[in-house]
Amino acid sequence: MNVRRSILIVDDHQSIRDPLATFMRRYDFDVDTACDGLAMRQLLKDRSYDLIILDVMLPGEDGLSLCGFVAEHIGTPVILLTAMTDQADRVAGLEIGADDYVLKPFDPRELVARVRSVLRRGARRRADDAAQAAPTADVSAEKRYTFEGWSFDLTTRELQDPNLSPVPLTTAEFHLLRALLENPNRVLSRQQLMDLTQREGDAFFDRSIDTQISRLRKKLESDPRQPRMLKTVRGDGYLLAARNISLAP
Structure with a gap:
């Protein structure tokens, strides 16, 4: 029996919001x-969702700000609905934490x-998390990278800053940091990083690498802008x- 996945649609236009909700329920x-x-923040206090479809141009707090809040505090995947045609604007959405974007007007089937x-992708990451967390008998295979006072344990997937404080990593960030430390x-081009970090069947496009790099910078750099x-x-x-x-057992 399939479990119904929960989605929150956030759009100030009722003519878009309600028909889209009806269409999604058909699936x-x-x-x-x-x-x-x-209204979105209030709903998020009361329940969790598997995915949020979020319009960028909202009255009051805009979609990019809300997307950043979700990425930092909740972790729910976000797809942005945007009328922005400039590539730089769309990349900004991905860098702030969106998982994908769809240009308006759009085909609801897309x-x-x-x-x-x-x-x-989220299901595969959770499965990968479970596999990484599973106990292993090969204790000798445990390895740890150190660099500029940082410590990165490949077995426990723990990253510690120079003050020995833990820094949480998503699965994607773990694989990306590992690929960079191995090279x-x-x-490394976007395509090379995708080849090094993505499991077979993942459907990431190259700009998602930009998103993960941006998130990783915020965790590693004192000034991510420089x-x-x-x-x-x-x-x-x-x-x-x-x-x-350096890498040591």
Whole structure:
């Protein structure tokens, strides 16, 4: 028996919000709706959702601010609905924490497909989390990276800052940091990073790497706007320029 997945649709236009909710219910989703950020925050206090469909242009608190709040405090996947056609604006949405975006006007069937894709990725990450957390008898295989006072345990997936404080990582961030540490001082393109970090069947597009890099910078860098370790090589990709990288059992 399939479990119905819960979705919250946030859009100030009732002419979009209500028909979309009806359409999504036809595909066996459990759907709630909100007309603005205040209503959305109230619903999130009362229940959790598997995914949020969030309009960018909302009255009051806009969708980008709400998306950042969800990414930082809740972790629910977000698909942005946006009329912004500029690539830089769409990338900004991804960098702030969105998992995907759909341009308005949109075909609701495409939105359903993207919702299913994001939910599948989330299910694979949870399965990967469970596999990573499972006990293993091969204690000798435990390894730990150290770099510039940081400590990154590949077995427990724990990252500690130079003050020995734990820094939580998502599954995607864990795989990305590992790939960068395995290729220090080497420029890696988006495609190379996707090949190194994604399991077979994942449907990430290359800009999602930008999103994960941005999130990782916020955790590693004292000033993410002027990164010292995790650098962008314009037109080529990304480079981990951390010093004193070592790997030990």
